Amino acid sequence: MAKRHVSLKDLATELNVSISTVSRALKNHPDISCEMTRKVQELARARNYTPNPLAMGLLRQETRMIGVIVPDLVTHFFSSVISGIEHVAKENGYYILISSSSESYKKEVESVRNLLNTRVEGLIVCLSQETKIFDHFDVLVNNEIPLVFFDRVCRTDEVPSVVADNAEAARQVTRHFYENGCRRIAYINGPEQLSISKLRYEGYLQGLQDCNLPFEPELVGSCNLSPEDASVATRKLLRLKNHPDAIFGINDTVIFAAMREIKQFGLTIPTDISLVGFTGEFHSTVVEPSLTSITHPTFEMGKEAARLFFERIQHPTAPPQQIEMKTSLVIRNSSKKKAL
Amino acid sequence: MAKRHVSLKDLATELNVSISTVSRALKNHPDISCEMTRKVQELARARNYTPNPLAMGLLRQETRMIGVIVPDLVTHFFSSVISGIEHVAKENGYYILISSSSESYKKEVESVRNLLNTRVEGLIVCLSQETKIFDHFDVLVNNEIPLVFFDRVCRTDEVPSVVADNAEAARQVTRHFYENGCRRIAYINGPEQLSISKLRYEGYLQGLQDCNLPFEPELVGSCNLSPEDASVATRKLLRLKNHPDAIFGINDTVIFAAMREIKQFGLTIPTDISLVGFTGEFHSTVVEPSLTSITHPTFEMGKEAARLFFERIQHPTAPPQQIEMKTSLVIRNSSKKKAL
DNA sequence: TTGAAAGCGCTAACAG
DNA sequence: CTGTTAGCGCTTTCAA
Numbered sequence: 001m002a003k004r005h006v007s008l009k010d011l012a013t014e015l016n017v018s019i020s021t022v023s024r025a026l027k028n029h030p031d032i033s034c035e036m037t038r039k040v041q042e043l044a045r046a047r048n049y050t051p052n053p054l055a056m057g058l059l060r061q062e063t064r065m066i067g068v069i070v071p072d073l074v075t076h077f078f079s080s081v082i083s084g085i086e087h088v089a090k091e092n093g094y095y096i097l098i099s100s101s102s103e104s105y106k107k108e109v110e111s112v113r114n115l116l117n118t119r120v121e122g123l124i125v126c127l128s129q130e131t132k133i134f135d136h137f138d139v140l141v142n143n144e145i146p147l148v149f150f151d152r153v154c155r156t157d158e159v160p161s162v163v164a165d166n167a168e169a170a171r172q173v174t175r176h177f178y179e180n181g182c183r184r185i186a187y188i189n190g191p192e193q194l195s196i197s198k199l200r201y202e203g204y205l206q207g208l209q210d211c212n213l214p215f216e217p218e219l220v221g222s223c224n225l226s227p228e229d230a231s232v233a234t235r236k237l238l239r240l241k242n243h244p245d246a247i248f249g250i251n252d253t254v255i256f257a258a259m260r261e262i263k264q265f266g267l268t269i270p271t272d273i274s275l276v277g278f279t280g281e282f283h284s285t286v287v288e289p290s291l292t293s294i295t296h297p298t299f300e301m302g303k304e305a306a307r308l309f310f311e312r313i314q315h316p317t318a319p320p321q322q323i324e325m326k327t328s329l330v331i332r333n334s335s336k337k338k339a340l
Numbered sequence: 341m342a343k344r345h346v347s348l349k350d351l352a353t354e355l356n357v358s359i360s361t362v363s364r365a366l367k368n369h370p371d372i373s374c375e376m377t378r379k380v381q382e383l384a385r386a387r388n389y390t391p392n393p394l395a396m397g398l399l400r401q402e403t404r405m406i407g408v409i410v411p412d413l414v415t416h417f418f419s420s421v422i423s424g425i426e427h428v429a430k431e432n433g434y435y436i437l438i439s440s441s442s443e444s445y446k447k448e449v450e451s452v453r454n455l456l457n458t459r460v461e462g463l464i465v466c467l468s469q470e471t472k473i474f475d476h477f478d479v480l481v482n483n484e485i486p487l488v489f490f491d492r493v494c495r496t497d498e499v500p501s502v503v504a505d506n507a508e509a510a511r512q513v514t515r516h517f518y519e520n521g522c523r524r525i526a527y528i529n530g531p532e533q534l535s536i537s538k539l540r541y542e543g544y545l546q547g548l549q550d551c552n553l554p555f556e557p558e559l560v561g562s563c564n565l566s567p568e569d570a571s572v573a574t575r576k577l578l579r580l581k582n583h584p585d586a587i588f589g590i591n592d593t594v595i596f597a598a599m600r601e602i603k604q605f606g607l608t609i610p611t612d613i614s615l616v617g618f619t620g621e622f623h624s625t626v627v628e629p630s631l632t633s634i635t636h637p638t639f640e641m642g643k644e645a646a647r648l649f650f651e652r653i654q655h656p657t658a659p660p661q662q663i664e665m666k667t668s669l670v671i672r673n674s675s676k677k678k679a680l
Numbered sequence: 681t682t683g684a685a686a687g688c689g690c691t692a693a694c695a696g
Numbered sequence: 697c698t699g700t701t702a703g704c705g706c707t708t709t710c711a712a
Binding site for chain 2: 688689692
C-alpha cells in the first residue's frame with residue numbers, strides 16, 4: 001500500500017470538522033446539513049477516498065471474501081466453475097480466495113485451516129480425490145460458517161451442494177452405446193470414495209439393466225484421475241481376450257488418455273471401440289474422431305454454488321439444499337458405429 | 341464468521357493478565373517469564389487462537405494479498421500461470437485475489453480500481469487484448485505500488501515483467517517450417533496492440549529473412565483471439581489461389597481453430613499444410629495429427645512473476661527487470677512433411 | 681446539526 | 697517481568 005490511502009481523518013482534517021461528520025455526510029445521513037454533505041462528498045471524490053475494507057471488516061466482523069478450494073486450477077472444469085463463482089461473487093461485492101488442494105487430502109485440510117484463519121466468511125469446496133475423512137469440515141458445520149460443496153461432495157444432509165445428474169447421465173451414455181450396437185460396454189471409474197465415482201458407476205449399472213446386458217466385472221476399470229493411471233486401466237481392458245466395444249470414462253483426462261491408448265493399440269474409434277467422455281472441454285471437438293461426451297454446464301455450476309453460498313450467508317441454519325444440474329449428451333463421431 | 345474467532349482479549353481475560361502480556365508471550369518475547377509464556381501458549385493452542393489478519397493489516401498497512409488480473413480464467417495458459425503465482429504467494433504467506441478482465445479494457449480498468457480499493461499490496465497483470473491505453477496503471481507507478489506484467493506487457497521501462505522469448509520462438513518456428521520443406525509460410529497474428537503480437541510477428545519476419553524467403557503480405561492473417569475469428573482468418577488463407585503450405589498461429593485457440601478449418605477444407609496436415617502453435621496445452625498430444633508447438637513454461641512464468649512481485653515489495657523503486665523465459669519447440673506430427 | 685468517545689483486534693512505546 | 701496507552705480506519709451511541 002506504499003503511499004497510504006486517504007482516510008476519513010484526512011478528509012476531516014482538511015475540512016476542519018470531525019471524523020464522524022465526514023462519515024455521516026458520506027452516507028447521506030439526514031442529520032447532516034446539505035451544505036456540509038455536499039462539501040464532504042466533493043472532497044472525498046477529489047481525494048479519491050474509498051473506505052478501507054480492513055477497518056470495515058474489523059468493525060463488522062465480515063471480510064466479503066469467500067474461500068474456494070479446488071483439486072486443481074488448470075483443468076477446464078475447475079477453472080470454468082471458478083469463473084462462475086467469481087461472476088456471482090463479484091455481483092455481490094465479494095472476492096474469492098482460491099486455494100488448490102492438488103488432489104491432496106493433506107493440502108485440503110491445510111487450505112481449510114488457512115482460509116478460515118484469513119477470516120473468509122465461508123468456503124466453497126470440491127473435495128480432493130484422496131479425501132475419505134470429512135472431519136475438517138466440522139468447524140464450519142458446527143459454527144454455522146457457510147459451506148457449499150460442488151461436484152465431489154459429502155455430508156449432503158448437513159451441507160448444501162451442487163452436482164451434475166451423474167447417475168442419469170451415465171445411464172444415458174450406456175443406453176446410447178447400446179443403441180449404437182455396442183454390447184460389451186466398459187466403464188473406467190475414478191477413486192471409489194468420490195461421490196461422482198459412486199453415482200456414475202450406479203448409472204452405468206442401471207444402464208446395463210435397462211438394456212438387459214449382463215454386468216461383467218472385467219469390464220469395469222478404475223484409476224486415480226491421472227492420465228498415466230487411466231492409460232493403465234485402458235490397456236487392461238484392451239488386453240482382455242474379448243475387448244470391449246465401448247468405453248465410458250469418468251472424465252476428460254481419463255477419456256483422452258484412453259483415446260491415445262486405443263489408437264496406439266491399433267484399434268479404430270469408433271469402429272472397434274466407441275468412446276464417450278464426461279467433459280465440458282472445448283477440445284472434444286478438436287480431437288480425432290471428435291468426442292461424444294456428457295457436457296457439464298460448468299460455468300452455471302459455479303454460479304449455482306455461489307448462489308447457494310449467499311443463501312447460506314442469509315440463512316446459515318436453513319436445511320441444506322442439493323442442486324442437481326442437468327447435463328446433456330452431445331453426440332459426435334467417437335460413438336457412431338459405421339453402418340448401423 | 342458466525343461464531344467469533346477467539347481474540348487476545350479472550351485469552352487475557354481467561355488468564356487474568358493484560359492483553360499485551362498475552363501478545364508478547366505468543367511471540368516469545370524475552371521479557372516474559374517462561375512460566376507465563378508456557379501458560380499463554382498452551383491456552384492459545386487449546387482455544388485455537390489465530391491472529392486476526394484484518395487487525396494486523398490495519399495496523400501494519402499490509403494485507404498480504406496480491407491482485408491478479410488475467411484476460412480469462414479458463415484457458416490453460418492463464419490457469420497454469422495463476423497456479424504458479426499462487427505457489428510462490430503461498431510460500432510467502434500471501435493470498436491472491438483473482439479478477440478476470442474477460443479481454444475487456446473496461447473491465448480491466450475496473451479490476452485495477454476494485455483491487456486497489458480492496459487494499460491489495462500490488463498487482464500482477466496480463467493485459468486484455470483490447471487494452472491500448474495504459475493510464476490506469478499510473479496510480480500504481482506513481483505511488484510505487486508493486487506491479488508486475490506477464491506475457492502481454494507494456495511500459496516495460498517502468499514496470500517489471502515476465503515474457504516468453506517471443507521473437508526468437510517465432511523465428512525458430514519459421515526456420516523449422518523451412519527446413520521441413522515449406523516455402524509459403526503463413527502467420528496468423530493477434531491484435532496488433534499486444535506485445536506478443538508485435539514480437540512474434542517480428543520473429544516471423546526475421547525467420548523469413550534467415551531463410552531468404554520473400555515476405556508476402558497475403559500470408560499474414562490476424563484475428564482477435566476468438567476461435568471464430570481465427571477460423572475466418574484461416575479460411576482466408578485457404579482460399580488464396582496459392583494457399584500456404586505452413587501456418588503458424590499465435591496461440592492455442594487460433595491453432596486449434598485453424599486445424600479444424602483445414603480439415604474441413606479437405607486438406608491434410610501436415611502433407612498439404614504444416615501447422616505449429618504457441619501453446620502449453622496438454623491437448624497438443626491428443627489432437628490428430630499431434631501438434632508441433634512452442635511450449636511455454638507457464639507454471640514457471642507464474643512463479644517468476646510472483647518472485648518479481650516480492651522483489652518489488654522489497655525494493656519498490658529498483659529499476660524494473662524484464663525476465664525472458666526460454667520456450668522450446670516441441671516437434672510432433674503436424675509439421676513433419678512426408679518424405680523429405 | 682455536529683462532536684467526543686468507545687470499540688473491532690492487534691502492536692509497540694512507555695511506565696512501572 | 698507486566699500493565700497502560702495510543703493508534704491503525706471506521707461506525708455508532710451518547711452528549712452537546
